[in-house]
Amino acid sequence: MSVRVGILGATGAVGQRLIQLLDPHPEFEIAALTASESSEGKAYRDAAKWRVDSPIPDEVADTTVAATDPDAVPDDVDLLFSSLPSSVGAEVEPAFCEAGYVMSSNSSNGRMDNDIPLVIPEVNADHLDLLEVQRDERGWDGAMVKNPNCSTITFVPTLAALAEYGLERVHVATLQAVSGAGYDGVTSMEIIDNAIPYIGSEEDKLENESRKLLGEFDGASLSHDGVDVAASCNRIPTIDGHLENVWVEAEDDLTPDAAAEAMREYPSLDLRSSPEQLIHVFEEPDRPQPRMDRTLGDGMSIAAGGLRESTFGLQYNCLAHNTIRGAAGASVLNGELLLEEGYL
Structure with a gap:
């Protein structure tokens, strides 16, 4: 029996990618789509400017877009995926949880x-038990889990693989694709023949979200990891795939060979959307590259390469598909975890 799901913010870039991933999913059935007032009441095919690299599924195309309001979503929807702008999500996501909906949110x-x-x-599934604390503190019948920022997701699994060596300091410089800004986020005149060395609030997300992800949950509260993380974020003219340069200083001796082995052996999960190998490590010094490597593991793998010793400890590059592993796919994976752990 499939789980009936809804997508909040279904007409946007991540919403469209969610539809692409969820339509063939054997465990989830798309039962509701919501968007802004300008799209409410329209057939999805008329409301969305479809830009994903596959056709709109026929049943989805004929679905009427509802308002992003708990009263407009059927009661028998078991799980919501949210791709709302954060300003909208901050207002309406808690209302859905208060109304009893369980939510996997990318906002x-x-x-x-x-x-x-x-x-x-694959990194911190045990943190999901924080939902019990959340329900007690907020009085929600529903619940909300978040996936991290697309650039955070790219390098944190590699850090988790190296955590046994005692992470002390991490520096990361990102080269982020334009799709991470949304369809209207960066104009062609801004980005063609250019690179933009600033992405608003992105550096704070990498520095703070990474420490929360690597932290420990004791059953009552979550403590953040003590590693120092410094980030510099740059927008470059690739369409998909965030490439990141990482420098790691560890308490114990961390050689490139040991790091490569730790990354290759870092386990994936049996969730449907988990790739067979979570971190693919290249031996070639010029890999990974966005155009060539972003779709590894159907876009859900992390690619790493260029491992070498440097003045600042271990240096390497890593890459992930920012709208699949970094956004829609991450939300779907969290939805699968919610299902496996009995929250639906």
């Missing part, structure tokens, strides 16, 4: 709240 609002689990299932 940035609330990620750092003490009682909202921020989860990459």
Whole structure:
């Protein structure tokens, strides 16, 4: 029996990618789509400017878009996926949880709240138990789990693989694709023949979300990891795939060979959307590259390469598909974890 799901913010870039991933999903059935007032009441095919690299599924195309309001979503929807802008999500997501809906959200609002689990299932699935604290503190019948920022998801699994060596300091410089800004986020005149060395609030997200993800939950509260993280974020003219340069200083000796082995052996999960190998490590010094490597593991793998010793400890590059592993796919994976752990 499939789980009936809804998508909040279904007409946007991440909403469209959610539809692409959820339509063939054997465990989830798309039962509701919501968007802004300008789209309410329209057939989805008329409301969305479809830009995903596959056709709109026929049943989805004929679905009437509802208002983003708990009263407009059927009661028998078991799980909501949210891709709302954070300003909208901050207002309406709690209302859905108060109304009893369980939500897997990609929106940035609330990620750092003490009682909202921020989860990459292969890294910190145990943090999902924070939902019990959340329900007690907020009085919700529903619940909310968040996935991290797309750039955070790219490098944190590699850090988790190296955590046994005692992470002390991490520096990361990102080269982020334009799709991470949404369809209207960066104009062609801004980005063609250019690179933009600033992405608003992005550096704070990498620095703070990473420490929460690597932290420990003792059953009552979550403590953040003590590693120092410094980030510099840059927008470059690639369409999809965030490439990141990482420098790691560890308490114990961390050689490139040991790091490569730790990353290769870092386990994936049996969730449907988990890739067979979570971190693919290249031996070639010029890999990974966005155009060539962003779809590894159907876009759900992390790619790493260029491992070498440097003045600042271990240096390497990593890459992830920012709208699949970094956004829609991450939300779907958290939805699968919610189902496996009995929250639906």
